Amino acid sequence: MVPRISSSRTGQKRSFLLCVFGRRTNVAMYNHREIEQKWRKRWEEQSLHQVRMDTEKPKFYCLDMFPYPSGTGLHVGHWRGYVLSDVWSRYKTLQGYQVLHPMGWDAFGLPAENDAIKKGIHPSVSTDENIENFKRQLHEIGAMYDWSREISTTDPQYYRWTQWIFLQMYKQGLAYQKEMPINFCPSCQTGLANEEVVGGACERCGSDVEKKHLKQWMLKITAYADRLLDSLKTLDWPEKVLRMQESWIGRSEGASIEFPLEGHDRRLDVFTTRPDTLFGATYMVLAPEHELVTELTAPGYKAKVEEYVRQAAAKSSVERMVSREKTGVFTGSYAINPVNDERIPIWVSDYVLVEYGSGAIMAVPAHDERDYEFAQTFDLPIRPVIADTDGTIPDLPFVMDGIMVNSGPFNGLSTAEGKERVTESLAEKGLGRAEVQYKMRDWVFSRQRYWGEPIPIVHCPRCGEVPVPEDDLPVELPDVERYQPTGTGESPLAAIDHWVQTTCPACKGSARRETNTMPQWAGSCWYFLRYTDPHNDDELASPEAIRYWMPVDLYVGGVEHAVLHLLYARFYTMFLKDIGVVDFDEPFKRLFNQGMICKDGAKMSKSKGNVVNPDDLVEHYGADALRMYQLFIGPPEVDAEWMDGGIEGIHRFIQRFWSLAMRSMEQQPALDSDQEKRLHRLIQTVTERIESFKLNTAVSAFMEYLNEAGKAVDRQSLESLTVLLAPMAPHLAEEIWARMGHTRSVFTAQWPEADPEKLVQDQATVAVQVNGKTRGTVTVAADASQDEVEQAAEGITAVQNAKGNKSVVKAIYVPGRILNLVVK
């Protein structure tokens, strides 16, 4: 019978368990509840998982992505990454590494604050409760976290250093204030970074994002654009994530071209990646928000242009994205093409984005799809200036590379050459230069919310913006009465007079504190450094600790952080390198993204009601069974469908493994050569499969071994087996290890190594094919000659049938694998 998993702890379930594990328990059966409890307690008592620097030994830093301790707790989907990182941590421990495997809390953030608004509970109270619950659930996994290194971003001793880093950026001019239209979520009532806007909506709550003019703190991440892009090459990360970061940074090379304006002294600056198409520019377009729109609107066009600009401003970014129909108005003004002095009409249209490039473009409808569409709509001239490589004018718009035509002195040049030559010639005249643009913007770093790190700046009427002296850090969050965001662009902190009123660190006069807080990402940008030295009061971490432990050797987490957290953390690390805190550019050498666990074809979530609670499964089957099933469910990087019955197979495996171990200890059979070969093959296979993250097949390798090994194995085999299994099923392994007479933990043992000599097979099963079709197999000595195999193959009826009376014209023999007889 498959036990029904109910989400509540009912008496019915208890009686079932009593029947299985209580009254009817016999000695031969593995009692996971007793045994797992025992070992978890013992590990804790012996501080087995506390790790120290030991420069004599190699280190391995295995990190899980910083969890936000949500109120809903863990479901089996969350387990997956934690199990994976723990298997690796334990595996590396057995290989003799000092393994740093820490855990902590990214505990600032909106859910706790929203809860506070609703229920009036202080965010720190609910955060502490959630952390307690999360910790209890993490303990269930049986992971080897070093809890002595636990950290929380909300701890003033932690955010002191988050603020300290901000101050260093401020000093370097990388943190600055700017009044600009930013993405603003009307529901969360706070500004958002570009990275937090997904398809025009708030990443967190899904509301349509508005543009709001606010004075914001910004971090100059764009100063690191090229470095962030270039060093992606050095990372052992999933291709997908590298691509996502690459396209997020969005580097493109081109030219900035200045168009003189008819009747004005100023010039109009545009960015293009296709300077070779300059002769095909038949109109210009300004974004509706472009600063020159008013100035360039000719008297008779004022009303229409103003109306258009007003409408564009009223459209939300969602509306603007959904409707792709080209709209626009003519300003009545003209620009002059710097290469041929042609008059070019200037239009205004919302298909040009104010935040990219210079917010204005030269339109070349013959060679750009968007410009083509616009020109068609408004009946503007379309002039081809690029021919296909064979010289013919292709269908328009033609956006590929080709040969320049209708381009005066540049005719005949290829696109690549043309780009260079046109740019050079403009540069000579002072009307252009080569330029690189990025899609990535500077990071909007302030939030108008309460539950975050206060930005350590004081505003003084005399001295202006003054950084809080480092010795005065942390600037602690005060208690407030109301957590309600004001929605006016000020955080709830603004209402706390006694906190806001302060003295200026420079002139000692009265001044006001900055009331914006940092975004949730701030704390997670450097937490991996803090784990190396979590109790340091003098520095964010000591240089020795950083040098020994960093960088992170294996970083495990979901792909949802592909750009946000991973890009910000890389930026912080590069900055910290520049100010001498660390000596490397990249914090995470190797990244592994585990797949999601789905139920009924959908991602598990409380709102869908399809969560599978691990607590109940641990109760029924044990943590080891759930751990192994998590591994067995499928390739760890691929999404997997949860099947309630699936864990049964693992449960049986564990029982069978236990029985094998108990019988082996009783009977103590001697080691025979078959058993020895089987063992070494297993050592080889399991090691390879852990190394290559094929944990699902590592589990099946054990099952195969068990199916073949018989009723009992010799002591040496059992010892090795126990060590091999220990990373996946640590409690079970400890118990067997102890029963074998060992007094120290199995994790002080050595990972076994396969002896190449024991891997050699003396017999081989060779498939026999006739014209490529397999007709049977023959078992021969591994070093059998082709003749011998051919001879043996004669004995197969199917081979005879297939050959008939045709003769063998060719025989292909792959030693030990296949014999293919080609007959005619």
Add this chain to the structure above:
RNA sequence: GCCGGGAUGGCGGAACCGGUAGACGCUACGGACUUAAAAUCCGUUGGGCUAACUGCCCGUGAGGGUUCGAGUCCCUCUCCCGGCACCA
């Protein structure tokens, strides 16, 4: 539209570098044990043909190709998932 990834039994999945497709597990079915059930153990389980076989045919999304040999490589296409998307 662009960039990734994928499609293998009833199900989850395996298959190193092109070499016995379906390992391992779930489910289902049959058997043993049991008063009975659970648990456990043994067997069968891609489809079809065949009285039987150690026999034959078909089969890795579709169609072509390369090769002695293709799930794997190449070309064309269909569908699914993820990311980006008026970025000049």
